Amino acid sequence: MKYDGIKLHPKVKELLSRYDILKDELGRLIEEREYITVTEIPRLQSEYKFKVGIVEYDCFALKIQMRAMRHEIKMRQAALMSGEIITDEEIKSRIEVELKNWKKQIDQMNEEINEAKLYLNSPTLVEEEAREFKLLYRNIVKKLHPDINLDLSEDNKTLWSEVNKAYKDGNIEELRSLNERAENIEEDLHLEDENVLDNISNRIVEKRNAIEKVIEDINKLNSEFPVNMKEKLDDKEWIRIKNEDTTKQIEDLEKKKVFLKAMLAEFI
Template sequence: MGDINFNIEYNRKMKLIDSLKSEIAILVEKREYLIKDKKPFLESKYMMTIGKHEKERLEIEIEVRALKRELSIRRAALNRGEKVTSEEIKEVLKKELRLWQNKINEYANQIKKSELFLKLPRMDVEETKEFKSLYKKLVKRLHPDLNEFNEKSKFLWLRTCAAYKDGDLDELRTLICIVQNEEEDENYLEKNLLLIDDKINELQQIFHNINNQIEELHSTFPFTIEKEISSIIWIKNKVDEILENVNMLKNNREKLQVVLSEFL
């Protein structure tokens, strides 16, 4: 009777372990999808609709800052009865505005990457469904947090991660064939209920950790504007607001240029 009860409890807990692995695999796939696919897509869409206008605003804002600083330097020199050359001013501005120029370069790189990303070929609905399904199966069998890890499984897991990152459906198909041809070793727990309980606790903690990571992702940019970035009206309002600022900055730039012309 004791053996029967032990086996029932053992089987119940092994099913729980299998269920937890399946749920974790779903969460891992969801997290990776958010990080490696949805996040760059939303960022790219933002950069190509709004970010490019923010770059223009930043460029003019830097010009205005440079003109204001030049005016300040020339007035200070005039008050001291000294002369300052244009080359000296350029050197001062180059140093002081370096961080701002780096921001411009960063924007330019992001826009270029976004343009390339949005032009990449994308899988159709059926291929995407298969891709996600295969990845979840591979996570369940190969993820180092869910399984015993050796050199072979490590090699296969690294191939899996690379295939997911590259969107390589054929590689995932190959990997699932390799994994399915090998027997999954479930004997490492040796029917020890204490070891099994430890494994269940470990898997439950992994589940909660990944779930928290996903929730945290949803609370950060660009996921916080996921709904808005699909709205043409929202995008137009944001762009109009930026362009209004751009026009104000252009007016300031022209006024500063007029004042500076008196020093030349």
């Protein structure tokens, strides 16, 4: 922050120094929260779907098949008891209605797995660029984030929207350009006002509160799926055991499926 040309009272300088430290810390924390939200969560979700979700999909799909078979058995038994004639087309139609929501879930799982494969195979920034990307965003955050600069002009609000888009798109070239545009933006602290000490003190309180809120957000994100699975997804042994357990479930379900097939064969 620049205060050139302004003669400041030592107490004001002291408060400004504390305020700048808090702004730097808030900027760092906001960047950390956004990194978790925009980068970590999609990556970890994709890793989970790719490393564990494929076998889970197979298991869930088998459960839906068996649910459909049980439903068909019930319908055929009910028709047999009542003397009703029910066609294969009617059974298929009723099953589709009954399993409509389950079908949506399995389709969604399949789509998520395909998206995960695309995401994990998409190009990423090299380590040096990733480091620069984080620093660029953190620098812009200190100047344009609404939680740090409460008095943004409409033009700067628009600029902040462009920054968010570039960050979410992982567009380092655009972020470099936006950083240059934001370079000379400074928060107006009204240092020549007679209430400058109260104004800065209030802003210090605001920043401390904002820091506490962002820390809460980060802790919450870290405690929830998929971030809380980070270590396990890096553990090959955990993945092996997890997939073995799910595969065992599939094997058990396949045995039960044979029994259901035999029951259906009795109606033919």
